[in-house]
Amino acid sequence: MNDHANESHDHHHEESFVSKYIFSLDHKMIGKQFLIYGLIMFIVGGGLALLFRWQLAWPDKPLPIIGVSQEYLDEGEVVSGADKMWEKWGEDDEENWFERTMHAGIIGPEFYNALFTMHATIMVFFVVVPLLVGAFGNFLIPLMIGTRDMAFPVLNMLSFWTSVLGAVIMMAGFLVPGGHAAAGWTGYAPLSSVPDFTGVYWGQNLWCIALIVMGVSSLMGSINYITTVINMRAPGMTYFRLPLVIWSLFIVAILLLLAFPVVASALALLLFDRMAGTSFFAAAGGGEPLLWQHLFWFFGHPEVYILILPGMGLASEMISVFSRKPIFGYKSMVWAMISIAFLSWVVWGHHMFQSGMNPALSMGFMTTTMLIAVPSAIKTFNWLGTLFRGSIRYTVPMLHSLAFVSMFVIGGLSGIYMANSPVDIHIHDTYYIVAHIHYVVFGGSVFALFGAIFYWFPKMFGRHMNATLGKIHFWLSFLAFNGVFFPMHILGVAGHRRRIHNPLDTDLRGPGGMEIQGINEFITICAFILGAAQIIMLVNVFWSMYKGRVAEQNPWHANTLEWQAPTPVPHGNFDQIPHVYHGPYEYSVPGADADWIPQTQADGEPSHGEPIPAGATAD
Amino acid sequence: MLKWLNFPEWLPENASTFGEGVDNLFVLIYWITAIVFIAVMAVLIGFMIKYRFKEGRKADYIEGSTTLEITWTAVTTVIVFGLAMLSLPQWNRLKIPSQFPSSPDDVLVQVSGKQFNWDMTYPGPDGKLGTDDDLTLENQLHVPVNKVVHVKLTSEDVIHSFFLPNMRVKQDALPGRTIDVWFDATKVGKYEIPCAELCGFGHSGMLGYLNVHTDDAYAKWVEEAWK
Known part of the structure; x- marks a missing residue:
């Protein structure tokens, strides 16, 4: 890993996998890490809600797919694969967490x-x-x-x-x-x-x-x-x-x-x-x-x-x-x-x-x-x-x-x-x-x-x-x-x-x-x-x-600074630290050529762009 | 369709003297919020249709309006304080012990929550709690109609909540404390007393009953109970 890191630094000024994707110090990567992590937890949290919603709608009925069949509950006869699973788990209910918390599904x-x-x-x-x-x-x-x-x-x-x-x-x-x-x-x-x-x-x-x-x-x-x-x-x-x-x-x-x-x-x-x-x-x-x-x-x-x-x-x-x-x-x-x-x-x-x-x-x-x-x-x-x-x-x-x-x-x-x-x-x-x-x-x-x-x-x-x-x-x-x-x-x-x-x-x-x-x-x-x-x-x-379709630098024609940075945003974000001349919401200013004025655009400077064409609205 | 939007229709039948005051506040807030909601949605949808993107039309540059900001701040503030003023008497009447009604005819009972039952303790002929003639029943609260009932509410273990949907009563029962609750039932009948605060795995099934009797039936129940 060390060798690889040195090599990258020497030749491409890049970081190792670990410092780029895992213990990254770059706020953008950390933001993306939080995004992925949050989405994964979202699946967990949502899944728990679906489990208890089942119980609220059909109280004390076995869960579909992972629970046993009604026939199994009534007659003790194995009908589906899930029944077999619970039959096996039922034997060691002292140790089995699933069986203990969710008996027979x-x-x-x-x-x-x-x-x-x-x-x-x-x-x-x-x-x-x-x-x-x-x-x-x-x-x-x-x-x-x-x-x-x-x-x-x-x-x-x-x-x-x-x-x-x-x-x-x-x-x-x-x-x-x-x-x-x-x-x-x-x-x-x-x-x-x-x-x-x-x-x-x-x-x-x-x-x-x-x-x-x-x-x-x-x-x-x-x-x-x-x-x-x-x-x-x-x-x-x-x-x-x-x-x-x-x-x-x-x-x-x-x-x-x-x-x-x-x-x-x-x-x-x-x-x-x-x-x-x-x-x-x-x-x-x-x-x-x-x-x-x-x-x-x-x-x-x-x-x-x-x-x-x-x-x-x-x-x-x-x-x-x-x-x-x-x-x-x-x-x-x-x-x-x-x-x-x-x-x-x-x-x-x-x-x-x-x-x-x-x-x-x-x-x-x-x-x-x-x-x-x-x-x-x-x-x-x-x-x-x-x-x-x-x-x-x-x-x-x-x-x-x-x-x-x-x-x-x-x-x-x-x-x-x-x-x-x-x-x-x-x-x-x-x-x-x-x-x-x-x-x-x-x-x-x-x-x-x-x-x-x-x-x-x-x-x-x-x-x-x-x-x-x-x-x-x-x-x-x-x-x-x-x-x-x-x-x-x-x-x-x-x-x-x-x-x-x-x-x-x-x-x-x-x-x-x-x-x-x-x-x-x-x-x-x-x-x-x-x-x-x-x-x-x-x-x-x-x-x-x-x-996905490759994005341009400022697809929404927005004024705020993140859209004035290149895409993908390089380490360090901006080539030069921008100077801010406006508030963030100068849209459709009368007399301006475009319907947006980036925060970095000084007064009298030519505008950076055109209004969003009609075709772009689908995005 | 309207049935699903008409919230006041969904309130359980009211059977207490003060329930109407609470329900009136509910209805008042219902109409205020319904009107505000419909107005905001009408404006929102109207703007969404009228000011949708059209070829060749540019948005107007409008930064805001101080007059409007002051107007909606002031109007909302007035409504909020108005509502608070209207609510105060109802709240005090229901919850502040010094404002509770009191007369020698009142009925006294101690209710104690425990996992997962309500213990109803009646003072018996001497009218005092904590004496030998007390009677404790599980989950059955017997009261006469049109009499003020004073409840000494407490809990033996965790926090429970004494919920009488039809009386518009809800009060948490705390271990180590006795809280005064009162109500005055106006209709004979049998009502549910669920526990409204999570109290453990049996919380869902923690359920007592409020039996409101006519004067005669209540006298008969008293006679039977202390025979």
Whole structure:
């Protein structure tokens, strides 16, 4: 390996495989590593959701394909290959993890609890944060502020590999005796702090350790982002010439830096309670169960905005570019994000309205929570204002961005119900909250993310993704997403509790006494379609990396700096550090020859390009 | 189709005195959010159609409008504070113990969650909890109709949540603490009391029943129970 590295350096000034693709210090490679890693974890997290969706639609029926046949259950007769597999495994159920957690391919309540716990944990900590903050933060920050790399490249590399370590520890939890953590992603004590209450021992411990490790990775990343944005902006790149996505990532990095130590200490206390015999959270030993909730949500609410703010930033970029218009109210967009970040520290009590926290506190938390509607409304109206009198190109990234706006509107509006503490009494801990969080984080962040992958793919990999596959994936995902999560609102209003293993345990009725289990079946069918649609996305990503249409330097005719760098972007990004003369959204400026003015173009300089020709809109 | 969008229709039948106040707030928010949603979507879709790319038409260079920013900030703020003001009395009435109704006719019961049952402890003829004539039933809560019921809510192990969908009551039960809850059932019937907070592998099946009796039937139940 050493010889090879020396040879490469001597002859081609290239790096070895290891330093280029594995322990890379280049922010672009680290961004791509986060992208691949996040997509892999996305498959894991989504797969877990499909497993428990089966149980919710057809409770206590064996899973298709990997479960036994109904005949086997009824008569003990082997009919299919899967039956044989379970017959064999049934013999050593003491040792066999699969048999123990999923007897005969039926999801039991202990495994069910682990499934939804891990679905949420993986999606929040190992998918959305690595993809939005890890992949796009790393790839975009140095390129968009016009610098050669992150402030601390080694720290950056460590941040990625620490998060991989966190994921490995988290995945290991599935294999330990007792099964994985099963106290919900919120890990409410004392269910989580006393092993006997769940029967989970190492699973929950590993969950704590993995989250602490993951947090350390986030800390390293956020320190890097903050330092880079403050110190390394190109000449002329003032704060108010920063693209909104950089603002959002900058704010998110500050939130992560401040929020993580709180949850790290809470997780450490939880580990002490579990392993060292303390009782910080166990009332029996003089502890306080609500302490966990306060600490967790003091971190958890900023965390929710960590998940949505980068989505807002990414969507803002794409909406401006494909409307060929400046972002409407750029400064109020920035201030709206800053106020969301500030408010995120004073709203955590809205998770605890029914928790036994002093009820007199609710008025304050209700008001601060509903106040978040103000910056959210500002942002929504400004996106609409950006479309107003624009010249909208319906590219795949634009479709995703418009989906982001409309889904975020639904997620924002449904939040008002729960922010209102008397109304929250009924819908708290029902499917209503499940619908709400998925409209914000899936409908919001993940749609923005899909659009962003499509939009920046040409700069990342030098090739375009396939637009036809992109559109099929978009429409399938958009329709199936709404089919999955919209009906959850009405289930929640009807009183369908979240985190239940079998919806038939209670006698839930819709209007006029109608049976509502059919809704659960419909949701599950849509969930399978939604899952299948993501295969198209994955195929498109990996196929296009090698076979996609070769991308030009600035295919979308965008102003921001990353598009002024060559494609593929060389090590060090720019031939010369660019000088910035404009804000990022100077589109369709009256009197200019082209409908875009790159941030690097000085006044009076000839323009760099032509408007997008009509034929280009299909991409 | 409208059935699926009309959220208030989906609320379980209300059978408590304060339920209507909570439901009215729900309906108010439903209409506010429905109108905002329809308006935003109409504008969004309208803009998407009207301002789609057309050969030869350039986008207008518009950087923003301070008047509009101030308008939508102010309007949203006013709606938000208005909603908060309207909600406060409902919340206080339901959750702040000093504002609970109280009379000698009230019924007292202790509810204790434990994996995975509700223990309902009745004070018996002396009207006091913690005495010899207490009676504990698993998962069966018996109350008379149109009487204020005071619940002393607690838990023996993990956090549970005492959920009475038809009474619009939900309150977490905490180990080591007793929380006051009240309701006043207005309709005779048998209602479910599921646990709404994840409490372990049996959480899904943790289910009690609220039996609301007429005065006569309740008196008869009392007589039978302490015979």
